Amino acid sequence: MSRVKLLGVNGSPASQRVEWALKIKGVKYEFITEDLQNKSPLLLKSNPVYKKIPVLLHNDKPIAESLVIIEYIDEAFEGPSILPKDTYDRAIARFWVKFLDEKCLPAVWKALWSQGDEQEKDKEEAYEVLKVLDNELKDKKFFGGDNIGFVDIVANFVGFWIGIVEEATGVVLVTSEKFPNFCAWRDEYLNCDKVKENMPSREMLLGYFKSRVQAIAVTPK
Template identity: 95%
Template sequence: NPLRFPYRAIKEHQRINNTTITKSSTQLQVYYKNMSGVKLLGVNGSPASQRVEWALKIKGVKYEFITEDLQNKSPLLLKSNPVYKKIPVLLHNDNPIAESLVIIEYIDEAFEGPSILPKDPYDRAIARFWAKFLDDKCLPAVWKALWSQEEEQEKDKEEAYEVLKVLDNELKDKKFFGGDNIGFVDIVANFVGFWIGIVEEATGVVLVTSEKFPNICAWRDEYLNCDKVKENLPSREMLLGYFKSRVQAVAATLN
């Protein structure tokens, strides 16, 4: 299925992330208590895993990344997420939290550091609305259009344009979705900021241009220049190679 993210093709890796701490001794005690036993079950190159990693980076939380093989799921993953059996899963002091949007909200509430969601209840509700729009409407339509075959391509592209136009209008006169700083909706929109361009190059199907969606493109430039984002992106070459191989595989099935 070409719509699937490149989990099984991504080279397995495991890494420990270190952060520089400049806090008082009292703050350090709280800080280390909060971040003890933080592990992330995920896959390098997965947008869902990357969302959680960026949230942890924004908070300055030290964590262990445990790479999952989704063709041979580990007992730890199956135990930690028995309902969906999917990544990402955050383990905090051995307590599992599943689903990327839920995990990000948990990280925001459980750890000290810059706020990811707005403080105001109404603004938080609006942020959740756009996050749900991205996952429920935008991602499926865009992914379908990027992998659409010729007979359906124009129809699928028009459907993708409709949701992207809604997103573009929301970004009018904004640096980021929530204002001047990267936040919840920006993290959720990571596939728009990074993955779409790679799949466009691999498939030759171009959806996002500055002529059609100037606000998305301006946001994308700001997004990819954000230190916490650009310092923690997966390898573009690795992902491009994977998606090109998927294009070849799809073409082979049609011949």
């Protein structure tokens, strides 16, 4: 019987992606919570290059980086497919997850937390990447079609976390007027039972981000 452990942090989008993939496959696993301010010897040994979560340990063999881990889970364990079966569709899915992680997430995160003169410029950059997603989701229920798949799992930050951070910071990026297709997808996404089962407490995250906003407000400029 294989031994599966996940080094992660509750409330981390990257950790949550991997947990979701494990649950889709029906894999039993042990979740080991890491303190990122005091990283464990196990984490540093398992991911000596990046020293980050998440890390999957399968029979004591470590796999790092959430996207790599999800593909590993899809190939290593029996159960419903996460990536598309078709070679072309699989390549397209990989393209969009790369776009989400390398272009969308950084731009959106920066815009949500920027202040002063930089804020409008950062918001415009975030609008550009969100418009790309909005165009991709035209006439689609989910990124992969009618069912949640690889891209939707990776899109958990824009689907779930954005709205919470918007509420905490008071910075509104996503409206149905600007991004109707994206908002329609998000509504489907947030009302999906699979999503509800695999996301952390909204109240917990909102409290966390509000505390960050307060900490920033009292930090000397």
